[in-house]
Amino acid sequence: xxxxxxxxxxxxxxxxxxxxxxxxxxxxxxxxxxxxxxxxxxxxxxxxxxxxxxxxxxxxxxxxxxxxxxxxxxxxxxxxxxxxxxxxxxxxxxxxxxxxxxxxxxxxxxxxxxxxxxxxxxxxxxxxxxxxxxxxxxxxxxxxxxxxxxxxxxxxxxxxxxxxxxxxxxxxxxxxxxxxxxxx
Amino acid sequence: xxxxxxxxxxxxxxxxxxxxxxxxxxxxxxxxxxxxxxxxxxxxxxxxxxxxxxxxxxxxxxxxxxxxxxxxxxxxxxxxxxxxxxxxxxxxxxxxxxxxxxxxxxxxxxxxxxxxxxxxxxxxxxxxxxxxxxxxxxxxxxxxxxxxxxxxxxxxxxxxxxxxxxxxxxxxxxxxxxxxxxxxxxxxxxxxxxxxxxxxxxxxxxxxxxxxxxxxxxxxxxxxxxxxxxxxxxxxxxxxxxxxxxxxxxxxxxxxxxxxxxxxxxxxxxxxxxxxxxxxx
Numbered sequence: 532x533x534x535x536x537x538x539x540x541x542x543x544x545x546x547x548x549x550x551x552x553x554x555x556x557x558x559x560x561x562x563x564x565x566x567x568x569x570x571x572x573x574x575x576x577x578x579x580x581x582x583x584x585x586x587x588x589x590x591x592x593x594x595x596x597x598x599x600x601x602x603x604x605x606x607x608x609x610x611x612x613x614x615x616x617x618x619x620x621x622x623x624x625x626x627x628x629x630x631x632x633x634x635x636x637x638x639x640x641x642x643x644x645x646x647x648x649x650x651x652x653x654x655x656x657x658x659x660x661x662x663x664x665x666x667x668x669x670x671x672x673x674x675x676x677x678x679x680x681x682x683x684x685x686x687x688x689x690x691x692x693x694x695x696x697x698x699x700x701x702x703x704x705x706x707x708x709x710x711x712x713x714x715x
Numbered sequence: 716x717x718x719x720x721x722x723x724x725x726x727x728x729x730x731x732x733x734x735x736x737x738x739x740x741x742x743x744x745x746x747x748x749x750x751x752x753x754x755x756x757x758x759x760x761x762x763x764x765x766x767x768x769x770x771x772x773x774x775x776x777x778x779x780x781x782x783x784x785x786x787x788x789x790x791x792x793x794x795x796x797x798x799x800x801x802x803x804x805x806x807x808x809x810x811x812x813x814x815x816x817x818x819x820x821x822x823x824x825x826x827x828x829x830x831x832x833x834x835x836x837x838x839x840x841x842x843x844x845x846x847x848x849x850x851x852x853x854x855x856x857x858x859x860x861x862x863x864x865x866x867x868x869x870x871x872x873x874x875x876x877x878x879x880x881x882x883x884x885x886x887x888x889x890x891x892x893x894x895x896x897x898x899x900x901x902x903x904x905x906x907x908x909x910x911x912x913x914x915x916x917x918x919x920x921x922x923x924x925x926x927x928x929x930x931x932x933x934x935x936x937x938x939x940x941x942x943x944x945x946x947x948x949x950x951x952x953x954x955x956x957x958x959x960x961x962x963x964x965x966x967x968x969x970x971x972x973x974x975x976x977x978x979x980x981x982x983x984x985x986x987x988x989x990x991x992x993x994x995x996x
Contacts, residue, residue, distance in 0.1 A: 566833070575964050594782065594823065595783050596779075596780045596783045596821060596823040597822075599779075601927075606780035606781070608784075608873070610784070611867065613862045633896060633899065633956075634894060634897035639903075653957070655767065656768055656782075656986065657770070657899045657986050657987055658767055658770040659771055659775070659780040661766055661769055666756065668846050678824065678837070679823055679825070704956055705894050707957050707959075710951065710958050711756065711951035711960055712949065714950050714951075
């Protein structure tokens with residue numbers, strides 16, 4: 532089912548999204564990938580404060596290619612989410628509303644998604660040029676020294692994603708592959 | 716006769732090839748993607764393949780890299796033994812080409828200088844360089860920028876000879892199943908059978924640079940490629956891992972003699988952005 536939502540996202544909205552829904556996101560989202568997650572995790576371990584308030588926010592696992600002159604961003608597709616599995620449950624417990632990436636998640640992440648009424652979206656991997664057209668502005672808001680891995684605040688318009696893991700724990704990667712599997 | 720080649724020519728070609736490979740998918744990959752879109756049975760899978768087609772169009776028309784992961788630059792050099800390089804070190808010339816390509820071409824710098832300290836080198840060097848000495852007086856350059864979503868899902872299996880061809884099939888299917896959505900399917904599967912631990916991995920990597928639709932010259936290996944492609948597409952993983960009948964576009968297998976005690980199998984997986992370019996100078 533096609534749905535249009537805005538970002539940030541409340542738990543109420545997250546609960547209406549079901550595994551397999553095709554969703555267009557408009558609003559503000561943040562990027563963070565391996566190095567930024569490690570820094571946030573280390574800060575939390577030491578009892579510090581995160582550089583952004585992540586409550587109800589969406590984190591897009593993405594590190595863009597450099598922007599050419601006059602463009603907000605370069606190529607901007609999702610990276611593999613499982614590398615963030617170590618860090619994601621804690622962020623979800625702190626109120627993170629949604630994650631956007633590609634690929635499988637650990638059971639710990641699925642459990643934390645359900646427990647916190649969050650959602651895991653997949654964007655199409657390897658469609659970085661296409662997805663960049665849905666990003667209208669980009670600003671580094673933390674960890675500038677990390678280059679492509681810095682935390683960016685993005686404005687997105689009708690950014691296309693698919694609900695993979697919903698707040699009930701349904702997992703599209705498992706259900707969809709089974710439907711077309713002929714190999715024993 | 717010895718032919719002198721100035722290494723500046725290597726730099727210039729590698730620079731251009733890094734930029735080109737990241738913006739324009741090769742004709743064989745492009746054709747395979749279009750065929751897949753026509754044949755895909757899942758409506759969502761078809762939609763995703765349609766998005767990927769649109770993505771390629773935007774990338775080439777607006778000069779935006781096809782994927783933000785513009786890869787670690789893997790360079791194969793087949794050097795004729797009658798070639799003499801002058802003007803500097805060959806390795807430096809290759810890295811300079813990569814540096815210029817990634818900096819001037821607005822490509823992402825994805826290389827860290829030390830695997831554990833992890834500081835970005837900021838120019839995507841060093842490249843991974845494989846050289847082979849062949850006959851003749853020319854240099855064949857293959858540039859294959861490799862993304863790590865799929866690289867991370869690659870494996871080496873040191874099978875026992877008794878496991879035979881069934882063991883090889885299981886190894887390939889296991890690697891693809893484990894990769895699933897992480898490797899950005901539809902994927903290309905490079906397989907190296909035989910040799911040693913490192914040789915099978917290198918053969919698997921080089922197999923990815925083979926044109927889609929070309930098969931091994933060895934009849935049973937060609938059959939194995941076809942059978943594995945059919946069985947991989949029967950796994951149901953589909954485009955983007957969201958279910959469907961297109962999980963791989965090709966299975967390319969290279970083989971080499973091996974030891975009486977071993978059956979090494981390397982499986983190198985590449986996403987649908989299987990960048991590979993060849994030039995001969």
